[in-house]
Amino acid sequence: MTRSFLGWPAFPEAAEREVGNRQLRENVRRATHTIRGKRAVLAAERPDWEALRDAAAGIKDQVLANLESHLLQVEEKVTAAGGTVHWARDAAEANRIVTDLVRATGEREIVKVKSMLTEEIGLDAALEAAGINARETDLAATIVQLGDDLPSHVVVPALHRNRTEIRDIFVREMGRHGRPAPEGLTDEPAELAEAARLHLREKFLGAKVAVSGANFLVAETGTLVVVESEGNGRMCLTLADTLISVVGIEKTVPSWQDLEVFLQLLARNATGERMAPYTSTWTGLGPSKGADGDGPQTFHLVLVDNGRTRALADPTGRQALRCIRCGACMNICPVYERTGGHAYGSVYPGPIGAILNPLLKGLDDPQTASLPYASTLCGACNEVCPVRIRFTDVLLDLRAQVADGGKHPVERAALGAVGGVMEHQAAWKAAVKSIGLVGPLLLPRKIRLPGPLGGWTDSRTVPAIPRESFRTWWKRTEGDAK
Amino acid sequence: MPPNDPGPRTALFVTCLNDTLFPGTGRATVTLLRRLGVEVDFPPAQSCCGQMHFNTGYRKETAKLARHFVDTFGGYDRIVVPSASCAGMPAEAYPQAAVGDPGLAREVAELAPRVVELTEYLTDRLGVVEVGAYFPHRVTYHPTCHSLRATRLGERPYRLLRAVSGIDFVELPAQDECCGFGGTFSVKNPAVSGAMNGDKARHVLETGVSVLAAVDNSCLMNIGGRLNRDGHPVRTLHLVEILARTEQDGPMPGLPVVEGAR
Amino acid sequence: MTDARTEILRRIRAAAVPPAVAPPRHYLRHAPGLDETDRPTVLALFAERLTEYGATVLRADTAAAAVAQALDGARSVVAPVGLPDEWTADWSGEVLVDRPLLETARLDAADAVLTACTAAVAESGTLILDGGPGQGRRAATLLPDLHVCVVRASQVHSALPGALAVLDPGRPLTFISGPSATADIEMIRVKGVHGPRRLAVVLLP
Structure with a gap:
């Protein structure tokens, strides 16, 4: 049975559980710190880094402003190149389209290139329900699938697992799904990668149908782009007879030339490499329409909305659709570092998840409504985003939407009352004075305050309240400290 | 004028x-x-x-x-x-x-x-770095997130602190990481906030200072609350409380004095 | 009920996104810190970056001897259609010409593949193949464990923008930047997963 984030608890509850897992925290800390360092070196190597970010943000804003014409261009070019274009309003429709396409081939086992969108829509589970076994081929995605786990990072979905856990999963599960793990497998990363190579190779060589996503979709040419490291993408894109690519409508870039911006930013920011080892591009079935034995003979492109147009309608939030899924925001995020990805209850964790999930799904669900608060607003994500998403602006705007939606009436009343006092001089003066009357009060070092402040006092003392406020001192001395 | x-x-x-x-x-x-x-x-x-x-x-x-x-x-x-x-x-x-x-x-x-x-x-605005301050104690400085990324104070607080007479200034490890306060974040997500704060407090202790300075008392209240609860005697002070002290005031009462300081 | 396409396009229009200004393009069009016309420096950077990936770089005036050296230890090499015969002239192993198309299993069993390329990028040590003469279909450069690629100096661009400008997006393209790799286990880089684990580049003048 494929696990899913369905019915996941709100962030504070899920995060508390994850924070308590020491092994997980250590795994996530180690991995994020490693990648942070690599990224910093590679970004610093480009004196025009900020200019590349400016260009990327600007190009993506053009995409959002011209999405309809871009998609129609894509449709025309892909169709002209021998591909078939499908449109899906939501996850169920996308899953139905892909399931029907696979069924029509008669295949029961297919291979997949890692794709966050197919995780988002729960494609593997939908195919499984239709009796189709979809095998992941990316190493991290394979670890997640074999471990009946959930992805915790957009670039490295198994980032929450360490080598020993991965070894145990391989030893336990590989044999049940194909070639077993080699005898005496150790937890050396190179050995684990070799075990995955052997296990997956027979899947690639036998597969007739492959499902992929795409990093970019060039409107002017109808070209799809997949960026990857291992070669599993190339295997799936070229060895299968039928290729089905499931792509979010926001993945378009206007022109072929625009790739020069994104391909220079993506790997540097995602994995700390100048380019990922493999970038594959294809346009429909190519000039030979699939007749030259190079790649699939049938190509389907499924364009998926699933909430993207909802995000597009949000004036502040739509910038989240610029995202190219590099994962830098989660790698730098101090909250993600403590909780890992699962706490966010979505395949999109970290800062991008905190804004994208509410934008895609709306704020009615308490889980999505809790996400805009899953941030200290420290702003570290703003600084690493290659498309200059202002995460803190969107988080604040979403919080305002939650507050305006009447989700937290008690909090609103409390802050409203405080605000009411603060904007009236006499009332505020009286309030400050009354605070002073309580003091000098030194609360015991270990006290638990009642109500929502209880969490604060679980790990901190409350500051002593001084005898004299600043304003009382000022009035008494007219600011003369002597 | x-x-x-x-x-x-x-x-x-x-x-x-x-x-x-x-x-x-x-x-x-x-x-x-x-x-x-x-x-x-x-x-x-x-x-x-x-x-x-x-x-x-x-x-x-x-x-x-x-x-x-x-x-x-x-x-x-x-x-x-x-x-x-x-x-x-x-x-x-x-x-x-x-x-x-x-x-x-x-x-x-x-x-x-x-x-x-x-x-x-x-x-x-005033064009001063040397403000005539005297503070013969070991100090580290936490650049708060707003001072780093919103107000963008950059090197300013460090220059002011380093110019203080008698000070033993130590860089804080992993200083640009958030302390976990985040205003209502610390109330809405106490477990995560506490974990971040715990790491920050640990880094402060690694420096062996007697004073942690910053330009936001809210963050200092957070970190200081943790240090205090765990029984560590590190004092938290807004940076200006260091800058305001002069040789006339002498060392700050209750703090170990840096060896060799006048 | 409207169809999905109509509905999605309607939603996009309803989102009423205001027009965007032309994006600024003030980034470099060549590799930082060098002059594109300084060819020896561009080629040296290309070789350096490939070497960093663990690739073998052989600079030679003609291909044959260098190709033989790069293929040392291999018993069979896949030769795409259009590969110059003289490139394998000094090599004594088995040359598997991909015409008629070799079975996947045959490709998988071959020790090496020898190709040309259509362009290359110095800054990222990237080889770009477009399936043209001597470059082969994509599966052929994927399954054998050693990829030997012959690059002419004139094909090397200092940075990606120059290379993208000469490519035909209509063709299936593969950009190769070092050997297959993964960092999926604790973000530690491991070379060699599914693609060729070894890469050798013969750089001709």
């Missing part, structure tokens, strides 16, 4: 947190500025910049406090703020809170450039 020109009218916006819980920061600001020849007014109508409201999503309430701020400080040429996060509010948040109120938006746009964080005021 012409003989009768009183110079720029400078106000102190002490912030509601400092007014009530950290009055020593306000007093030190007044002391330091007076030593540097600047007399500040304290308009008593002042209260809160509305940061807590804004960061929790209450924009209408923020707009009311923005209106109050503009009314209170509109007549001043400079508004000095001993808090990086509160100092950033007029420029960052008020324009968004004022959406739909063009009058307020205009007044905010006009006022915001005159609101300046204290260390920036010292280094950029």
